[in-house]
Amino acid sequence: MLDLRLYMAQRLSAMVMAPLVLGHIAVMVYAIQGGLSTAEILGRTQGSIPWLLFYGTFVLAVSVHAAIGLRVIVHETTGLRGRGLRIFTWGTGIVLLMMGARAVAAVTML
Amino acid sequence: MSENTKTLEVSVWRGTQEGGAFETFSVPAQESQTVLDVVSWIQQSADPTLTYRYACRVGMCGSCAMMVNGQPRWTCRTHVSRVLDGNRLEIAPLRNLPVIKDLAADMDPFFDKWIKAGGVHRPSRTRHEPIQEVSPEEPGRVEANKAIECINCSVCYAACDTVAGNEDYLGPAALQRAWTLYNDEKVQDRGAILDAVSGSDGCLNCHTQGSCTRYCPNELDPLSAIAGLKRAVATSFFRRRA
Known part of the structure; x- marks a missing residue:
């Protein structure tokens, strides 16, 4: 159930995600080791364009990657196809994007 | 064959795309016996209505493949001794294809x-x-x-x-x-x-x-x-x- 366009979108989004995942893990380790409080973390991320771009890109890549991956799983396990499968793929991507964008906005916007 | 008393318990799929069930046959075991030999023995000596497909019997034509104990195999080149589970064999039509009848899959x-x-x-x-x-x-x-x-x-x-x-x-x-x-x-x-x-x-x-x-x-x-x-x-x- 993957044509070339979807396949490349999933692979390219994975390539984008790979360094961002490592960066995210590094940030988590740093934040915990240094004992940063929520307020201190928000103090650094709010109003920060680099953090907005970092996590904004992350959310976008995840939305594309996960929606296509779930599309394959749903098709192969339930047999869903055609319009229903398209709606599921787009729906999953949009929901993930909205939830992610909300979270990113909450920690990077003033 | 008469001096060989060992037998194989062979479950063979009988039926069509609409449904069916496994039927068990006792087949005399022989040395260097292939799975296709077993199926042929059943058709020739136990139940002539058994449907299956083969041609060359030497691994060239690709027509005798079946599921043997749950795994796809070319039956003419598969020795029973290599796939036997105790003294049991389960033979079914190829997976992922419609069944015409018994062991013959629609290719x-x-x-x-x-x-x-x-x-x-x-x-x-x-x-x-x-x-x-x-x-x-x-x-x-x-x-x-x-x-x-x-x-x-x-x-x-x-x-x-x-x-x-x-x-x-x-x-x-x-x-x-x-x-x-x-x-x-x-x-x-x-x-x-x-x-x-x-x-x-x-x-x-x-x-x-x-x-x-x-x-x-x-x-x-x-x-x-x-x-x-x-x-x-x-x-x-x-x-x-x-």
């Missing part, structure tokens, strides 16, 4: 996909032109040679879990054939091959589980062929946009 979807994947020779020269010389050492020819011993037995197709989950998926044999043609320097329109295998039923759906290569009775490697197609298709994605 139409398999061959339809072979054609859909572009596995039909499209000559680049007419009969009036000189024959194109092909060097056996040329890298494309070496790659193409790896798969030309495919006997269309459909064992890889029956072994493939991607086919089981996605009935449109072209399957390992058809895609391996496409990879062979892609590497054949006599084939001019390679873009057409990539178009045929890069759709929503094509090579990009392979999950790289490798059952095709694991079960191929001729020890071919469809998994690597599909990986080659994926690389070629992905590369073409950028080239065609450039």
Whole structure:
């Protein structure tokens, strides 16, 4: 159930995600080791364009990657196809994007 | 046979696409017995209505493949001693294909996909032109040679879990054939091959589980062929946009 366009979108989004995942893990380790409080973390991320771009890109890549991956799983396990499968793929991507964008906005916007 | 008292308990699938059940037969065990020998004994000595398919009996024609104890095998070259579970054998029609009757699977979807994947020779020269010389050492020819011993037995197709989950998926044999043609320097329109295998039923759906290569009775490697197609298709994605 993957044509070339979807396949490349999933692979390219994975390539984008790979360094961002490592960066995210590094940030988590740093934040915990240094004992940063929520307020201190928000103090650094709010109003920060680099953090907005970092996590904004992350959310976008995840939305594309996960929606296509779930599309394959749903098709192969339930047999869903055609319009229903398209709606599921787009729906999953949009929901993930909205939830992610909300979270990113909450920690990077003033 | 009379001095040999050992018997095999053989469960054989009886039925059609609409339904059926396993029927058990006691079959005399013999030395160097193949699974096809067992099926033939049942049909000739126990129940002449048993339907199955075979032709060459020497691993060339690819018509006798069945599920043996849950795994796809070419039955004419599978010794009973290698697959016996205690003294039991379970023989069923090939997985992932419709059943015509008993052990005979309908091979139409398999061959339809072979054609859909572009596995039909499209000559680049007419009969009036000189024959194109092909060097056996040329890298494309070496790659193409790896798969030309495919006997269309459909064992890889029956072994493939991607086919089981996605009935449109072209399957390992058809895609391996496409990879062979892609590497054949006599084939001019390679873009057409990539178009045929890069759709929503094509090579990009392979999950790289490798059952095709694991079960191929001729020890071919469809998994690597599909990986080659994926690389070629992905590369073409950028080239065609450039």
